Amino acid sequence: MSDKNQYGMRTVAIHAGEEPDPVSGASSPNLVMSTTFVADADATFSAEAMEDETCWIYTRWGNPTVHQLETKLAALEGAETAVAFGSGMAALFTLLIHTLKSGDHAVISDVAYAALSETANEMFPQFGISITRVDTSDPENIRRVLTPRTRLVHIETPSNPLLRITDIAASAEVAHQGGALLSVDSTFATPAATRPLELGADFVVHSLTKYLGGHGDALGGAILGSEERLRDVRRKTAIRAGGVLSPFNAWLILRGLATFPLRMRAHGDNALKVASWLEGHPAVKRVIYPGLPSHPQYELARRQMKNFSGMLTVQLHKNAAAARTLAEHLKIIHYAVSLGHHRSLIFYLGTDDLLQTTFKLTEEQLKSWRRYAGDGVFRFSAGLEDPEDLIADLEQAFARIN
Numbered sequence: 001m002s003d004k005n006q007y008g009m010r011t012v013a014i015h016a017g018e019e020p021d022p023v024s025g026a027s028s029p030n031l032v033m034s035t036t037f038v039a040d041a042d043a044t045f046s047a048e049a050m051e052d053e054t055c056w057i058y059t060r061w062g063n064p065t066v067h068q069l070e071t072k073l074a075a076l077e078g079a080e081t082a083v084a085f086g087s088g089m090a091a092l093f094t095l096l097i098h099t100l101k102s103g104d105h106a107v108i109s110d111v112a113y114a115a116l117s118e119t120a121n122e123m124f125p126q127f128g129i130s131i132t133r134v135d136t137s138d139p140e141n142i143r144r145v146l147t148p149r150t151r152l153v154h155i156e157t158p159s160n161p162l163l164r165i166t167d168i169a170a171s172a173e174v175a176h177q178g179g180a181l182l183s184v185d186s187t188f189a190t191p192a193a194t195r196p197l198e199l200g201a202d203f204v205v206h207s208l209t210k211y212l213g214g215h216g217d218a219l220g221g222a223i224l225g226s227e228e229r230l231r232d233v234r235r236k237t238a239i240r241a242g243g244v245l246s247p248f249n250a251w252l253i254l255r256g257l258a259t260f261p262l263r264m265r266a267h268g269d270n271a272l273k274v275a276s277w278l279e280g281h282p283a284v285k286r287v288i289y290p291g292l293p294s295h296p297q298y299e300l301a302r303r304q305m306k307n308f309s310g311m312l313t314v315q316l317h318k319n320a321a322a323a324r325t326l327a328e329h330l331k332i333i334h335y336a337v338s339l340g341h342h343r344s345l346i347f348y349l350g351t352d353d354l355l356q357t358t359f360k361l362t363e364e365q366l367k368s369w370r371r372y373a374g375d376g377v378f379r380f381s382a383g384l385e386d387p388e389d390l391i392a393d394l395e396q397a398f399a400r401i402n
Contacts (some may be wrong), residue, residue, distance in 0.1 A: 009076065009191070009192065009261045010261045010262065011089040012072075012075045012076055013072070013076060013257050013258055013259070013260045014258050015263050016071060016072040016075035016076070017029075017067075017069065017070070017072035017075065017254075018068060018072070018254075019073030019296065026242075029065065029068050029251065029254050030064070030065065031065055031247060031248065031251040032063060032247055032289045033066045033247050033248065034059065035058065035059045035060075036057075036058055036059070037055065037056040037057055037058070039055060039057055040055060040303055043055060043057060044119050045057075050384040059244070059247065060239060060242060060244050060249055060361070061239055063247050063250070065114065065247040065250045065254070065387050066244070066245050066250040067082050067250050068250070068254060069082075069083040069084055069245070069251075069253055069254050069257075070083065070084050070173075070222070071252040072254065072257055073206070073208075073212070073222050073224060073257075074224060076191045076257070076260070077195055077197065077204055077222035077224045078191070078198055079197055079204065079225055079226075080194045080198055080225070080226045080227045080230075081142070081224070081225070081226070081227050081230050082222050082223065082224045082230070083222065083224075083230050083234045083238055083379075084208070084220060084221070084222050084244070084245040084250060085220065085221040085222065085223070085238065085243050085244060085245055086208070086219060086220065086221065086243045086244060086245050086246065086249075087207070087209065087219045087220065087243070088113075088187060088205070088206065088207025088208065088209060088220070088221035088222045089113075089115045089207075089221065090115070090221050090241075090243035091205050091206070091207075091215060091221030091222055091223050092115075092116050092185070092205055092221070093116075093119065093243075094223065094233065094237050094238050094241060094243060095203060095205060095223050095233065096119075096124070096152065096154070097127075097142075097237060097241075098232070098233050098236065098237040099151055099152045099181065099183075100124070100127075100129045100151055101127075101129070101150065102104050102127055102128030102129065103128055103129075103149060104129055104130075104149055104150075104151045104152075105129070105130045105131075105132065105147050105149040105150045105151065106124075106129065106130075106131050106132075106150065106151060106152040106153070106154065106155075107131075107132050107133075107134060107136075107142055107145055107146065107150060107152070107153045107154070107180070108120060108131060108132075108133055108154045109133065109134070109135070109136045109154065109155050109156050109159055109166070110133035110134055110135050110136075110359065110361055110362075110365045110368075110371065111135075111152070111155050111156075111160075111161075111162050111164065111359060112159065112160070112161045112185070113156060113160050113185060113187075114160075114354070114358045116154075116185075117358050117359055117360075118294055118357070118358055118395060119239070120133075121360060128271045130149075131243075132145045133360070133365070134363070134366055135164075135167060135365060136145070136153075136155045136156075136157075136164075136171060137159075137164045137167075137297065138167040139166075139167055139170040139171050139173075139174045140174075142171060142174045142175065143174045143177075143178070146174070146175075146178035146180065148179070150178055150179070150180045151180055151181065152180055152181050152182075152183060153171060153174075153175040153180050153181070153182050153183070154182075154183045154184075154185070155168070155182070155183075155184055156184070156185040156187075156188075157184065157185075157186070157188075157189065157194070157303075157304075158188045158189060158206055158290055158309070158311065159188075160187075160188060160289065160311075160379075161313055161349050161373070161377055161379045162190075162313065162369070162372045162373060162377075163288045163290060163295070163311060163312070163313055163372075164297065164372065165290060165295075165297040165300050165301050165304065165305075167198040167304065168182075168184060168194070168199040168200065168201055168304065169200050170200060171351070172200025172201055172202075173200065178198070181202040181203065182194040182200065182201045182202050182203070183201065183202065183203035183204070183205060184201045184203070184204050184205070185205045185206075186204050186205070186206060186313050187205070187206050187207045187210050187211070187340075188210075188309055188339075189211065189305060189307075189309055190206075190211045190260075190264060190307070190309065192211075192260070192261055192264035192265075192307045192308040192309075192374055193264070193306050193308065193309055194304055194305050194306070197224070197225065199304070202225055202226075202229065203223055203224065203225045203229070204224045204225065204251065205221070205222070205223055205224075206221065206222050207220075207221050208220030208221055208222055208245075208253050209221070209291050209338065209340070210269070210338070210339055210340030210341075211260070211263070211264065211309070211310075211339075211340035211342075212253060212256065212257060212260060213252065213253040213256045213257075213340075214256040214257075214260060214340060214342060215252070215256050215341060216258070216338065216341035216342070216343070217251040217252060218233055218248075218249040218253050218256075218319040219249060220245050220249050220250070220253050221245075224269060230378055238329070263342070263384060264307050264309070264310075265307065266384050267309060267310030267340075267382055267383070267384065268291065268307045268309060269387070270310060270312060270344075270382040270383070270384070270385070270387045270390065271289060271291065271308065271309065271310040271312050271380075271382035272289070272291045272292075272308065273293065273387040273391070274312065274380070274382055274387060274390055274394070275289040275292055275312045276292070277391050277394075278312075278394075279292065279294065281283055281318055281395075281398065283317060283318070283322070283398045283401060284314060284316055284317075285315040285316060285317050285374070286314070286315040286316075286374075287312060287313075287314055288312060288313045288314075288372060288377070289308065289311075289312040289313075290305060290308045291308030306376055310339075310340070310381055310383070311339060311379070311380070311381055311382075312380050312382070313372075313373070313377040313378065313379050313380070314377060314378045314380060315373070315374050315376075315377055315378075316378065316401070317402055318402075319348065319350075319374075319375060319376050319377075319378075320350075320376075321401055321402055322348075322378070322398075322401045323348035323378075325397060325400050325401045325402075326346060326348075326378070326397050329396070329397045329400050330346070330393055330394075330397050331393050331396070332344065332385060332389055332390065332393040333346050333380075333383075333390060333393050334346075335343065335347060338381070339379070339381035339382060340381060341381065342374070342383055342384045343383040343384075343385070344380070344382055344383035344385060344390055345380070345381040345382060345383070346378055346379070346380045346381070347378065348377075348378050348379075349373075349376055349377055349378075349379055350375065350376040350377060351369065351370070351375050351376045352375070352376075353372070353374055355369075
């Protein structure tokens with residue numbers, strides 16, 4: 001695909017990064033599992049000396065199948081390039097450890113992906129890196145904590161699991177005025193909803209395990225951005241840390257991406273139908289979904305998101321009793337962690353558990369959390385099943401709650 005900018009997302013999802021194999025004529029992407037490649041006599045053994053035209057040397061440095069995936073991801077996100085990793089958390093950790101050094105300061109969302117939050121609690125202070133957590137749904141909260149040592153602002157929108165929305169353009173302006181870079185975890189939104197680089201972000205991070213892979217069978221992650229910024233991320237940090245993506249998982253995710261735009265439309269349609277039904281159910285205390293007018297940031301969501309994605313959170317009047325009942329009696333929906341798969345998933349996230357192990361919140365932040373989540377929420381990932389069947393499955397399970 002010579003000029004990806006002239007094509008729509010569905011076409012890009014199928015064709016970007018792929019060409020028929022010149023030897024066999026195979027139409028589908030090849031899976032190249034080799035860890036090593038026959039090299040020219042003048043090939044370098046230094047990963048830092050690699051150029052774009054350098055031949056393949058070793059799969060930790062680069063691999064044809066992984067490269068195809070990176071090219072497709074960059075086309076979908078509107079980025080110059082992408083670097084793929086073995087998981088979303090590997091991508092996040094690599095970005096932070098590459099961007100920050102001892103003495104630096106970073107600002108992250110007070111409610112961010114659990115593993116990132118726990119890493120910020122336990123590991124980064126050991127590196128001499130200070131982290132400040134704020135509710136990024138108000139960009140002024142970011143501005144108030146910026147210091148001359150702030151190198152990175154990291155936001156997550158919609159956030160996991162509260163589904164709070166952060167204004168990316170406003171956050172980018174605040175970060176850049178303070179001399180910091182902005183990274184956005186856009187896993188929940190996906191490029192079908194939001195392209196953060198177009199709104200001023202410097203980096204975008206995705207867990208490919210979720211919507212982009214879409215089938216719950218392959219771990220992966222990616223950082224996307226400019227060639228200039230990601231060149232050293234790849235050469236100096238990703239290759240040395242070794243958290244690279246396996247070619248087989250890259251091939252699985254490539255296959256999933258072909259249907260990505262179609263899946264996201266169905267995820268969004270199903271989530272909206274289920275969320276609207278839940279809002280009227282007597283067992284339900286509150287539903288949080290960016291596509292509902294009841295969402296406190298509905299207007300921002302409409303402005304920033306083309307698709308409201310498939311994630312919603314639900315508070316029930318009897319949360320604790322409902323968790324066991326749903327786990328035991330749901331027939332179609334799986335009671336399981338993760339999200340963004342073709343099958344629907346639901347899992348209870350108790351506030352006390354999360355505050356004990358994951359989030360360290362101030363009193364004001366805790367009040368904000370409880371306004372959204374109370375004592376806990378069910379995180380629901382709407383799959384691709386018929387929405388009427390999802391509603392019927394929830395209805396029969398709710399009827400059993402004592």
